[in-house]
Amino acid sequence: MLASGQKYHIEKNTVQETLIIPLYGRKVCSDRFPELFKDPEAERICSMLDYDFAKKGKRMESGVGLFGALEVAQRQFDIACEVRNYLKIHPNAAVVNLGCGLDDTFRKCDNGTCKGYNIDMPDVIKVRKELLPEKDREKNLGFDLNDEKWMDEIDASEGAIFYATGVFYYFKTEEVKALFCRLAERFPGAALVFDACNRRGAKMMTKTWLKEAGISNVGAFFSLEDLTTLESWSRDFKNVSAKSYMRGYRDIYKDVSFLHKLMIHFCDRLVKMIIVKIEFKG
Helix, strand or coil: CCCCCCCEECCCCCHHHHHHHHHHHHHHHHHHCHHHHCCHHHHHHHHCEECCCHHHHHHHCCHHHHHHHHHHHHHHHHHHHHHHHHHHHCCCCEEEEECCCCCCHHHHHCCCCCEEEEEECHHHHHHHHHHCCCCCCEEEEECCCCCHHHHHHCCCECEEEEEECCCHHHCEHHHHHHHHHHHHHHCCCCEEEEEECCHHHHHHHCCCHHHHCCCCCHHHECCCCCHHHHHCCCCCEEEEEEEECCCCCCCCHHHCCHHHHHHHHHHHHCCCCEEEEEEECC
């Protein structure tokens, strides 16, 4: 944990830099749309970083860049809605963040009795422990999600909700399928929530942040054309449903510019940006 007044250095072109992009997006939205996305935690963490935000700030506060920031903030809002809804029925459940990065959804949803688990690669967890050290009923776990040993750490005796934000685009489709099926087997009665888009959207991503991650063969990586694909994956899935990424949980259409209204239509109709929920059989 950082000493008082100490700043955490972020090295350019490293995993650390990729972690702060969604974090900074939430801060930008907090500054530009405080009535929609006030996020003092994102502001606090960004103030702790030794990093020159000038270039990213200029890009993110352009018309298109600001929409990307809106997407990041709205996605966290959507996922948090699903977590809170699950906790209304299972107040002591495990709240499991898959590929957590510097996301603090658990803290935003903490009802005082649930248990939080933040899972990511060990090098990511090392950064997280400096900037978001564990609080009560919260654990940061350094695992590859494809190594199911992390599942042994989860106390799901009173329910579990798993969620991932901006994670599965980096996984091959067969890896996603194997993970989902194993979760359904290991955690009956649990739920899984994540964001997805169709192949057109995935191809567009290859020109931006997927390219930076070294992913070029997008056809091998996870995208979703139709929910029936997921429904066919496992007999342990009780229900598969989806809502619009930008309008399904809270419609911000009236609160944004004309350009952003057009981009919302594009996301809904052409790239099918959605939040998916899979409920597992009990």
